[in-house]
Amino acid sequence: MSGSMRIGVLAERAGVSTRALRYYEEQGLLSPERTPSGQRLYPEDAVERVEIIRGFYAAGLNSATIAAILPSVDAGRAEPGVLERLRTERTRIFASIAELQEAGRRLDQVIRLTVHPDPEHCPALRGQEPAAAGPAGP
Amino acid sequence: MSGSMRIGVLAERAGVSTRALRYYEEQGLLSPERTPSGQRLYPEDAVERVEIIRGFYAAGLNSATIAAILPSVDAGRAEPGVLERLRTERTRIFASIAELQEAGRRLDQVIRLTVHPDPEHCPALRGQEPAAAGPAGP
DNA sequence: CTAAGACTTGACGCCGACGTCAAGGGCAAG
């Protein structure tokens, strides 16, 4: 059947290692079925599930937190306790985004100044010119 | 003089541990002066510098990368080799932001559906109702 | 002066998400 795959196929399709998939299972994030001989069998939608999991890891959540919220993400609704958790993590994530944006802007600034060494926008050169409006003087 | 401070003061003002400050120095990110007896003395702007460093760490850069780009960030312009590095990291950061935004949206979705359990927006309940526009039927 | 605290270097500890090796079992092709 094309509706299930073994660990190597899922690993390739999801872009992760087989070791990572076993680790996710150990952490309670995946629960594949088993063939009689013990090999793992994953359904098709495991690919998307793994991508979601990796997204949460990338967002700074640890295994326990992901395990706590993943059922609610699947269900599309959360119990009160989990809801608070979701809000906490949401806040963390958006705060983190703001930090990343600031770091990104800082790099952009240096890149721009390097590519366009424009004294008009260089604070170190401000206040040394008279109040001339035009770029080439009057 | 108020123009320099010892490590404990900087740590408190920058919101990091003294251990972290010594580590940053070990990684070449800070180069405080020393009193004759060997105690570190930081200038005022070290507070901002530490905040910048922490921002880069939060953005996923490691010590070596930060050490490589920090002089250019200070100077506001970069040598060609460093410029490429800046662009690489910039790309990484904004890709990371996009991932975080997706994770955040996913959490928001669950939060919204939990707070407003609106069948109009619940895919699992779509296509089971006849094409009725009003929420309470005709 | 003295005592308390802030400071120094040095070195080991930690933790989490895997990497990696080891030693075997399962399974389709020829």
Next chain:
DNA sequence: CTTGCCCTTGACGTCGGCGTCAAGTCTTAG
């Protein structure tokens, strides 16, 4: 049957950004 590849569990290794003692030195309030 064998060959070769994928799979299994188990267990140890890694790495980076610090935390955390340890043992001694400096500074400053009183």
